[in-house]
Amino acid sequence: MSAPAGREGPPRADLPYRLFGRARGVAPGSHRAVGVGANGSFLRHASILEIPDARRIDMRASLLDPLGGIKVRRFENRARIxxxxxxxxxxxxxxxxxxxxxxxxxxxxxxxxxxxxxxxxxxxxxxxxxxxxxxxxxxxxxxxxxxxxxxxxxxxxxxxxxxxxxxxxxxxxxxxxxxxxxxxxxxxxxxxxxxxxxxxxxxxxxxxxxxxxxxxxxxxxxxxxxxxxxxxxxxxxxxxxxxxxxxxxxxxxxxxxxxxxxxxxxxxxxxxxxxxxxxxxxxxxxxxxxxx
Structure with a gap:
């Protein structure tokens, strides 16, 4: 598609928009979302009973737990909107x-x-x-x-x-x-x-x-x-x-x-x-x- 005279095309700008609050969705994206995910920032440790996912076990945190519990990493969920x-x-x-x-x-x-x-x-x-x-x-x-x-x-x-x-x-x-x-x-x-x-x-x-x-x-x-x-x-x-x-x-x-x-x-x-x-x-x- 051609641009009008005097313009090479639409402006290219990375606009820092975001939702108020958290997004709801499962498709991976860049917005903070409800729930637990694997593509966001580290939030905290949780018991494996809370998040039964062996892939996220943190051995160091588990060894340091005085109650001997197994700890897994919990990450922020990020989704597209x-x-x-x-x-x-x-x-x-x-x-x-x-x-x-x-x-x-x-x-x-x-x-x-x-x-x-x-x-x-x-x-x-x-x-x-x-x-x-x-x-x-x-x-x-x-x-x-x-x-x-x-x-x-x-x-x-x-x-x-x-x-x-x-x-x-x-x-x-x-x-x-x-x-x-x-x-x-x-x-x-x-x-x-x-x-x-x-x-x-x-x-x-x-x-x-x-x-x-x-x-x-x-x-x-x-x-x-x-x-x-x-x-x-x-x-x-x-x-x-x-x-x-x-x-x-x-x-x-x-x-x-x-x-x-x-x-x-x-x-x-x-x-x-x-x-x-x-x-x-x-x-x-x-x-x-x-x-x-």
Whole structure:
């Protein structure tokens, strides 16, 4: 698959994501998991009656046991997880992305796919807006080429239509087993729909990514005629920008972001702000600091 002009391909980044708590699974991987395994760090010694596995007998620890018991080594279990991107493809998500070789949404999602493959995890993509988008979906896979596939799909698809009804329903397509889910959206939806979306994801570890544009939040003209267009309805409006309106506009954007953060924290973790461009280092710092 070819990359758009000005780009050699999707960004390659090792993102330090992790689950909150322990994973549940038997497939070997890099995440701390429930139970005893053979591929993790040493935890402690246990009696062979507790772990009847002669391969793990520690002769030195057994000889030093004052009660003469046979000791075996107990190791931490490590397993792989499923990593999903749940992507909003409603019309508002197209703002600022058309014709760009460095589409920030395509870059972030493909970077997650690449990191999942590097970490021996499976990556899946579910996309929807007002309608389901089965043509964009990628079933959970460990293929190294998934990042390139994501890049190609999202470079050609910006989003269209009004509403996120199918995005909310798409959350039910996730597997029953707990997964790490990056929800990528501008979250321009009523609070009730946001609460419903987050509620449907309750059994998963959810990492929100808020797609924003400084052009409509902070880089506003101080005075002059401004034409706005609703990307979901196509409706246009001409207004006179002035100091008081600009201040109210910026204050409303800050208030909306603070309200989103309150919802996200109530459901588990803060969001990452994807503003204008994708910065892999900033995203990695967010993950390390507790974002994931």
């Amino acid at each position: 499923d990593v999903f991107a749940l992507l909003d493809l409603s019309g508002s998500m197209a703002f600022g992305r058309g014709g760009r070789a460095d589409d920030p949404v395509a870059e972030l999602v493909s970077a997650v796919a690449y990191a999942a493959a590097r970490g021996q995890d499976r990556f899946g993509l579910i996309a929807a807006g007002p309608d389901p988008r089965a043509d964009i979906a990628i079933r959970p896979t460990r293929r190294r080429g998934a990042a390139d596939e994501v890049w190609d799909l999202l470079q050609r698809e910006r989003g269209a239509g009004r509403g996120v009804a199918s995005l909310i329903e798409a959350a039910d397509e996730l597997p029953q087993r707990r997964a790490l889910v990056f929800v990528v959206s501008d979250f321009l939806m009523p609070e009730g729909q946001l609460e419903e979306l987050m509620g449907r994801l309750w059994q998963h570890d959810v990492a929100p990514v808020v797609v924003r544009s400084s052009a409509v939040e902070t880089r506003l003209p101080r005075f002059g005629l401004v034409e706005t267009r609703d990307l979901e309805t196509g409706r246009r409006r001409l207004m006179v920008m002035r100091k008081s309106l600009r201040e109210r506009w910026i204050a409303a954007a800050k208030a909306r972001r603070a309200a989103l953060d309150a919802v996200f924290r109530r459901h588990g973790r803060p969001a990452f702000d994807l503003v204008d461009r994708f910065d892999p280092e900033a995203f990695a710092d967010h993950l390390l600091s507790g974002g994931v």
